Amino acid sequence: MRLSRRRFLGGAAAAALGGAGVYELVDKLSPAPHRTVAEPAGMPAEQHVIDLGTVESEGVEVVVPPLHSAVVTATLDVSKPAGAQRELENALRELDARFALDPAGLVVTVAWGLPYFDRYVPAQAKLHLPYDRRARKPALLPTRTFPSDPQGTLLEENDVAVLFRSDRLDHIEFARNALFEKLSLFRATSIRRGFAGGGFHGGRSLPQKLAVAAGVPGADLIPEGSELFLGFTSTQKAGLGPRLIANHETLGYVDLRSGYFRNGTHMHLSHIAEDLEAWYLNFDFDERVLTAFRPGMTQVRQGTQTVAQGPGQVSSQRLLERQFKQTGRFGHSASIQAASRLLHDTVGEDGTVYPKGTAVPQRADFNTLDNPFAWTVDPKRDQWSDQPAAGVHFVVFNPSSDDFERNRLAMDGVLPDGTKLSVPPRTRAQGFNSILTTTHRQNFLVPPRRHRSFPLVEL
Amino acid sequence: MVAALAALALAAPAASAAPGGTKAGCPAAWLPGWQRLADKIDAPVYCPTWMPNPLDAQIGGQYEDIYSISKDRSYLVSFLEHGDLDSGDVHVNFRGYPGRTTIPKCQTIALEGAKTIHGVTNCFADPAGVKKAPGITATVYRVNQDADQWHILLAWRYNHSLYTVSEHVIPPYTYAQVVRNLGVLLKSLVLVRPQG
Numbered sequence: 123m124r125l126s127r128r129r130f131l132g133g134a135a136a137a138a139l140g141g142a143g144v145y146e147l148v149d150k151l152s153p154a155p156h157r158t159v160a161e162p163a164g165m166p167a168e169q170h171v172i173d174l175g176t177v178e179s180e181g182v183e184v185v186v187p188p189l190h191s192a193v194v195t196a197t198l199d200v201s202k203p204a205g206a207q208r209e210l211e212n213a214l215r216e217l218d219a220r221f222a223l224d225p226a227g228l229v230v231t232v233a234w235g236l237p238y239f240d241r242y243v244p245a246q247a248k249l250h251l252p253y254d255r256r257a258r259k260p261a262l263l264p265t266r267t268f269p270s271d272p273q274g275t276l277l278e279e280n281d282v283a284v285l286f287r288s289d290r291l292d293h294i295e296f297a298r299n300a301l302f303e304k305l306s307l308f309r310a311t312s313i314r315r316g317f318a319g320g321g322f323h324g325g326r327s328l329p330q331k332l333a334v335a336a337g338v339p340g341a342d343l344i345p346e347g348s349e350l351f352l353g354f355t356s357t358q359k360a361g362l363g364p365r366l367i368a369n370h371e372t373l374g375y376v377d378l379r380s381g382y383f384r385n386g387t388h389m390h391l392s393h394i395a396e397d398l399e400a401w402y403l404n405f406d407f408d409e410r411v412l413t414a415f416r417p418g419m420t421q422v423r424q425g426t427q428t429v430a431q432g433p434g435q436v437s438s439q440r441l442l443e444r445q446f447k448q449t450g451r452f453g454h455s456a457s458i459q460a461a462s463r464l465l466h467d468t469v470g471e472d473g474t475v476y477p478k479g480t481a482v483p484q485r486a487d488f489n490t491l492d493n494p495f496a497w498t499v500d501p502k503r504d505q506w507s508d509q510p511a512a513g514v515h516f517v518v519f520n521p522s523s524d525d526f527e528r529n530r531l532a533m534d535g536v537l538p539d540g541t542k543l544s545v546p547p548r549t550r551a552q553g554f555n556s557i558l559t560t561t562h563r564q565n566f567l568v569p570p571r572r573h574r575s576f577p578l579v580e581l
Numbered sequence: 582m583v584a585a586l587a588a589l590a591l592a593a594p595a596a597s598a599a600p601g602g603t604k605a606g607c608p609a610a611w612l613p614g615w616q617r618l619a620d621k622i623d624a625p626v627y628c629p630t631w632m633p634n635p636l637d638a639q640i641g642g643q644y645e646d647i648y649s650i651s652k653d654r655s656y657l658v659s660f661l662e663h664g665d666l667d668s669g670d671v672h673v674n675f676r677g678y679p680g681r682t683t684i685p686k687c688q689t690i691a692l693e694g695a696k697t698i699h700g701v702t703n704c705f706a707d708p709a710g711v712k713k714a715p716g717i718t719a720t721v722y723r724v725n726q727d728a729d730q731w732h733i734l735l736a737w738r739y740n741h742s743l744y745t746v747s748e749h750v751i752p753p754y755t756y757a758q759v760v761r762n763l764g765v766l767l768k769s770l771v772l773v774r775p776q777g
Contacts, residue, residue: 342756343723403731403750406706406724450698 165223167385168369169231169571170484170519172287173224176359177323180428185357187318187349188225188287189328191488192294192496193391193515194301195280195564196308200576203242206307207576213305214575217297221288228293231285232574233389233566236262238281239578246578250382251567256375257524261388262567266527269534270547270555271563276503278564280311283391285486285517312504313497314393314515316490319357321347329489333398336491336510340398348427351396351489351512352554354414360432363484364476368519372470373482375521382578385570387484387519390526393494395513395559405550413553416442416456417449431455433479436463439537446543452535454553457543461532483529486517494561504562523565606630607773614640619775622654624679627744631769633754633762636660636671646672647728654679657728669752673766674728678743684736685743687726702726705734705745714768721760733759735767746770 174185200206214230221227239247239262252261265277284301286294302310321327326334329351333341349355368387370376378384405413411422415429416437422429437456446452462483468476491510498504520526528538535543535552550556569577607615607628615628618640629638636644638660646661655678662671678685687704690697705722712719712735719735725747733756734747746766748759 337755339750340756342760399731399750399756403723403725403733406703409724 165218165571167570167572168366168387169574170368170387170389170486170568171365172229172486173365179355179358180426182355182428182430182432183359184349184355184428185359185362186225187357187486187488188229189289189317189320190287190291190294191316191318191486191515191517192286192298193283193312193314193517194286194298194308194310195278195283195312195314195391196302196310198238198242198281198307199309200307203576203579207579209305210301210307211575213300217300221293221297225287225289227288228290228297229287230297231287231389231568233283233285233391233568234577235278235280235282235564235566236264237279239567241281242576243578243581246581250380250578250581252370252383252386252522253377253379254375254522254524255377257522259522259524261370261376261383261522261524262565263523263527265563265565267563268527268530268560269536270552270558271560272548274505275560276562278311278562280564282308283389283564283566285389287486309499310497311499312495314490314492315496316488316492316515318488319349321349332491333512338398338491338510338512340400340402340512343398343402345425345427350514351398352401352414353410353427355428356485356487358428358431360430361481363481363519364474366470366472366474367476367480367482368484368521370521372472372474373464373468373476373521374471375525382573382581383567383569386573387568388522388526389566389568390516390518390520390523390530390563391566392516392563393490393492393513393561394516395494395511395561397557397559398512400557412451412453413550414454416453417445417451419453431459433463433477436479439539439541442537443541443543446535450545451551452543452545452553454533457532457535457537457553458529461528461538482520482525484519486519487514488517489513490515519568526565605771607771608638611637611639611642612773614642615773616776618650618656618658619773620777621650622656622677622679623775624654624677624742625740625772625774626656626677627675627746627770628773629675629746629766629769630771631765632660632673633671633748633766635662636673638673638675647674653681655681655685659728664753669754670749671754672732672749672751674732674734674745674747676729676743676745676747680742682738682741682743689726704729705736712764712767714770717767717770719767721763733763735763739772 176183176185254261267275286297288294302308317328326346327348330344345353366372370386371378371384407424411419437459439460442456442460462481464476464478464480466478490513493507493509493511498506545551548555615626619626632638644660644662647657647659649657658675660673685704686701689700689702704726707724709721709723717737719737722734725732725734729747732747732749734745736745748762750756750759
């Protein structure tokens with residue numbers, strides 16, 4: 123089971139497309155999709171919510187993700203936080219006024235790390251940060267590693283992360299410039315860029331085109347039209363959390379305390395390198411299906427990319443354990459679903475009924491050729507390279523750090539009730555883990571829109 | 582920019598010329614080894630007249646890596662150049678299974694804690710199209726086992742027997758270049774029949 127040897131493609135071809143240059147191909151390779159979604163009436167209270175259109179892919183309703191995403195992480199460079207709050211809020215409002223709040227315009231999400239709350243507003247944070255009553259822990263926890271993480275995974279300590287999402291690269295660049303070049307509030311620590319989709323109407327998808335153009339090993343093996351590098355569609359509507367489900371308050375997991383962070387959520391940000399050649403040269407299609415989804419899925423037509431994962435197809439913990447006992451392996455989706463899907467019909471705080479099997483996490487991940495980032499302030503620490511490499515910037519919204527951790531631990535076979543599906547970390551029996559390498563992680567809190575700028579400093 | 586990349590890809594290491602390299606027959610320097618193999622297994626074998634740079638296909642020569650004949654007369658002949666200073670490998674395997682045309686089974690071994698789980702799987706899987714040469718219609722397999730793991734493999738049937746050739750996907754050759762190499766290799770094959 124040789125899954126360790128890999129070498130990056132060297133040479134001028136890769137170097138020519140290194141760093142940010144490759145992303146400039148995006149607009150040329152895939153024009154922005156036609157969006158039929160109506161503009162939201164007014165600004166939602168949530169920063170993380172984005173209304174996206176859907177298409178049908180192989181009989182399954184699939185959400186069309188924004189073509190481009192970027193994240194800028196930073197530490198702060200402020201001596202007077204109150205003034206900084208006004209300055210940032212004004213800049214964000216100018217962006218709000220300039221761009222529609224949808225993928226054709228721009229969606230900006232400002233998330234704050236524990237170092238910010240600890241250093242700048244410790245007293246207020248003690249009183250107002252939400253508390254996860256289910257976990258009996260703060261809703262925002264120090265970032266941790268997981269069993270399948272390699273030893274070198276960096277736990278970051280940024281004060282802030284800003285997520286930009288748009289079909290237009292120039293919109294993202296305008297906003298990044300407005301917040302990180304024109305203002306002098308931040309010391310950027312990294313810029314992360316990426317893309318998703320683009321192949322829903324036939325032909326090659328954006329990830330495939332860009333990976334091939336960059337000469338990334340395994341690029342030629344990505345199936346035609348694949349939404350992401352690994353060949354399966356991950357944004358099917360029934361598999362994503364509904365609009366407000368990831369809010370702190372919706373499912374009742376979190377005590378909002380003062381209510382300051384009502385309409386807020388938790389965000390986890392990580393970078394994961396993907397070994398495409400190992401995936402496509404060591405796992406045949408059937409094994410890719412049972413690795414990505416669950417053992418026993420033997421009826422999936424060869425070449426299928428969108429495998430239905432709605433509430434009706436959700437794997438229960440019992441099924442997961444039984445199949446593990448039979449086969450000695452578990453699938454990526456099946457293990458996560460044991461933690462990420464509602465176990466019974468649940469009524470949200472606003473009266474919305476969420477049926478059993480509904481997904482809680484709202485994913486906003488996107489593929490990247492960053493290695494590991496498009497730019498970093500500390501290339502040595504981040505082991506930065508200008509050689510493009512296949513990966514994913516994993517961005518996900520959950521009601522709390524603990525909720526994310528439950529999902530991520532389940533991916534490693536540690537289920538919420540403490541059951542352990544015991545296989546060594548990173549073996550091919552353990553879902554995707556053998557071909558993934560997490561390089562960086564950090565937890566953030568996403569305040570509601572009204573408190574997105576330097577939360578709590580006004581108190 | 583994509584066009585420029587394609588041009589760069591084509592500028593990868595050139596194929597080596599076979600000694601006396603014509604399709605007419607197995608090159609003189611390589612023929613004795615392939616003839617001995619055909620005689621030993623008492624079945625035809627395919628001798629290449631072209632190999633990816635820098636390999637040759639001289640059995641017993643400087644690039645021979647594996648020369649193995651099983652009790653059932655199936656064989657594996659492998660040629661390898663292991664580059665210095667991380668420059669990459671070039672690795673080509675030839676197999677034949679006289680008297681059988683089914684895809685062989687390979688054993689898999691997975692470690693689950695202290696337990697070892699043994700399984701069985703097709704040695705060649707994930708078919709991805711066909712490649713043709715005179716007298717040969719080969720299926721391209723992308724997921725292969727044992728000595729062919731990480732290789733792209735072509736398999737075809739002839740005279741109630743199964744034959745394969747595969748090449749490792751590893752720098753200096755990309756996946757696309759390996760597929761091209763295998764296409765050229767396939768067209769270069771000549772049969773060497775057992776004598777007497």
